[in-house]
Amino acid sequence: MRYEYLHPRDELVLTMQRIYRYKMTTTSGGNLSILDENGDMWITPTGVDKGTLTPNDIVCVRADGRVEGLHQPSSEYPFHKAIYAVRRDLRAVVHAHPMALVAFSIAHKVPDTRLFHQAWRSNGTVAFAPYGTPGSEDLGNKIAQKYAEGFDSVILENHGVCCGGATLQDAFQKFETLEVCCKVLIKAHTIGEPKYLTDQQLQLQSKSDSPIESFEYDPTMMTIREKDLRNQLCKFVERGYRQGLLTTTTGTFSARIDSEKFLITPYPLDRHSVLPEELVMIRKGKKEFGKHPSRAVFSHQAIYDAQPTVGAVINACPINAMAFAVCHRTIDTYTIPESYVFVREVGLLPFETVFNDLATLTRALTPQSPATVLCNNGVMVAGESVLAAFDKLEVLEHSAEAVLDAQPIGGHVAMSQQIIDDLIETFHLGRPSSQPAVPRARRKPRSR
DSSP, X not given: OOGGGSOHXXXXXXXXXXXXXXXXXXXXXXXXXXXXXXXXXXXXXXXXXXXXOOGGGOXXXXXXXXXXXXXXXXXXXXXXXXXXXXXXXXXXXXXXXXXXXXXXXXXXXXXXXXGSHHHHHHHOSOEEXXXXXXXXXXXXXXXXXXXXXXXXXXXXXXXXXXXXXXXXXXXXXXXXXXXXXXXXXXXHTTTSOOOOOOHHHHHHGGGGGOOOOEEOOOGGGOOHHHHHHHHHHHHHHHHHHHTTSXXXXXXXXXXXXXXXXXXXXXXXXXXXXXXXXXXXEEETTEEXXXXXXXXXXXXXXXXXXXXXXXXXXXXXXXXXXXXHHHTTOOOOOOSSHHHHHHHOSOEEEOTTHHHHOHHHHXXXXXXXXXXXXXXXXXXXXXXXXXXXXXXXXXXXXXXXXXXXXXXXXXXXXXXXXXXXXXXXXXXXXXXXXXXXXXXXXXXXXXXX
């Protein structure tokens, strides 16, 4: 969706719907605003159900202070106004009370966004503003002071979070990414100590921005298979976002067309809504003219070149799997039969692998070992089709969540090697040559 074509009132409603639908605020909580080119502020109203908000509910506060609309502006209007006054580069503000960020707010802590590169890229260092009475000038001044110091994301003491951006979608992406960062940190602490990216590792991301040669593409020559794959990818990207497997800013999908070509999601991309025509074709290492593929394009290309039976590849940062990624731990699939049958043995690769060691990546991610954890970079899965790869991603995330949820009740009991051997024989799985016959450091079954 091209949000820049929307009227502010429509964009505010659509964005609030996303925030409410994904349980990042309550019926009465949170407020959004956009400052337009005339200096007028469009802002959500006070006392209106966020779940049924319509464009007619949006309030306009003109540059001269006149209020136009059916309602009064949000009670937090003072801090929106104060932020815009000190930061002329910001044109939108998001404030809400998502659960993980509120947890940090009431613990009087700020998350370290060096947990994964997108969190750092989106938010940088996060500030903490001392408590102020909601709706007061005092609160506005305390928040504005942090923005004046150069911060874009501010945790509010016992109150939630506030994120500013050049556009509303920019502010929303910071907000959503920061909430994911907090959720991952909370989950990670149930299994170990999270590890953070170094300056060198953060700089590796720029290697993914290398230019790619282009070729002229004629859409009139599109085959039925390509049309089908374009639509499949779009449906599964949107589905993945709905299920929390992706965020607005994280996640790459690709699908092989034939031995020379594959489709991949573009960069940048809002995973909430992607259109078939936005996907990028890669042919013999070159991209469609005028389009920009995901920065994961080189790793996907390497897998297709090395594994001819792989039909689709997905990178994702789902919250539970990410907890293992930031603790540098693999995900145990000796949990239920479905987990082992669909995902097999899960690998664990250093953060740097996808940037400078693609040979190791292609040896680790195979049809026999279709999933791997990337330290501080999520997970990567491969399948013979888009559906198969997506299924593996779902199973992997569900397995991770089950293991994490088992920790407070005594920890999970892994299936025995005898059960695994039976599954291998029953489903004709074979044993991955790159994996040990007996997984290391696995929890032993309890005596009964």
